[in-house]
Amino acid sequence: MRMVLILTLAAVAALGASAATAVEPAPPAAIRAAAPSMAPGDLVRINVYDHPDLELELRIPASGSVDFPLIGAIEPNGRSVDDLAAELRRRLMDGYIREANVTVTVSEFAPRTIYVLGAVGKPTALPLDPNTVTTAVQAIAAAGGLTADADRASAQVVRETAGGQRESLPIPASEDALRTHDVVLRPNDLVVVPRLGRAFVSGQVAEPGPIALPSDEPMTVSRAISMSGGFDRFAKQSKVQLIRSGAGARTIDVSAILSGKGDEDPELLPGDMVYVPESRF
Incomplete structure (x- = not known):
């Protein structure tokens, strides 16, 4: 290509x-x-306060979709960190966690x-x-x-x-x-x-x-x-x-x-x- x-x-x-x-x-x-959007190749860290078992660091694949504990597939590609954090919070509080404080950060940007x-x-x-x-x-x-x-x-x-x-x-x-x-x-x-x-x-x-x-x-x-x-x-x-x-x-x-x-x-x-x-x- x-x-x-x-x-x-x-x-x-x-x-x-x-x-x-x-x-x-x-x-x-x-x-x-x-807000800037995430892209394939970015190194992303996801933290859920007081739930270290849900901490995840991932590099966004070309396909865009990745699995997150408990809730399954998420799609970071093309979205802002705030938008993804809001979705994770909503889905985790839908039957898994009473109060989910989620932060998403990009620790390394791909070219x-x-x-x-x-x-x-x-x-x-x-x-x-x-x-x-x-x-x-x-x-x-x-x-x-x-x-x-x-x-x-x-x-x-x-x-x-x-x-x-x-x-x-x-x-x-x-x-x-x-x-x-x-x-x-x-x-x-x-x-x-x-x-x-x-x-x-x-x-x-x-x-x-x-x-x-x-x-x-x-x-x-x-x-x-x-x-x-x-x-x-x-x-x-x-x-x-x-x-x-x-x-x-x-x-x-x-x-x-x-x-x-x-x-x-x-x-x-x-x-x-x-x-x-x-x-x-």
Whole structure:
């Protein structure tokens, strides 16, 4: 996956960049108040006052879910320490402990990275500080700002969910909306700013990057993958995801389309992202 992201960044950077448009560098107060979230690789300590048998130190696994004594599975990934402590307190007091005073602390943070792709001055990977809230607009500013041909209305954050799917979080285009609805970033988020009249192909393809949408004929999912050099050897061809800003992700069986058994080969719209996941077998 790391190599795919590097290839994606290289493909986007090769497009060059025109004059950048300034963006607001700091998040508003409402967003600054958001608490940092835990992530896979973090070393977390959980204490329950006067119950040393419930003390637990764990490193959050990639799957996110871990077992806690008495109550079973908990999900620390993507949550604040206060939020997790509140859940543990509620579940422990539901038939196990009369008064549960729970504290959760992160004793060691794992490295965090986000990626800014598309119509920005310098497409790049950026470190994410776990103790500071970073928003999509801040990340765009750190990557050189928007280029003149940026499709601001289609900008989105693409995030992997717990089930391995990708979800789209639109980045508000208006300054008023950004004051309260800018997207707070999480580790491994992709901030994608399409170019006007283009879609984007990423993941397990030979040449990830933007695809121009012709005006005289439709550009479909399978054709966009073909234009990106085709699948690589590790591509999961039956689980390709079409991600559209504001509409979430849709799974497309491209292997069925290529064999003539698929019912529909969706046409791409400006700002769409085609993500080809990696086969885990």
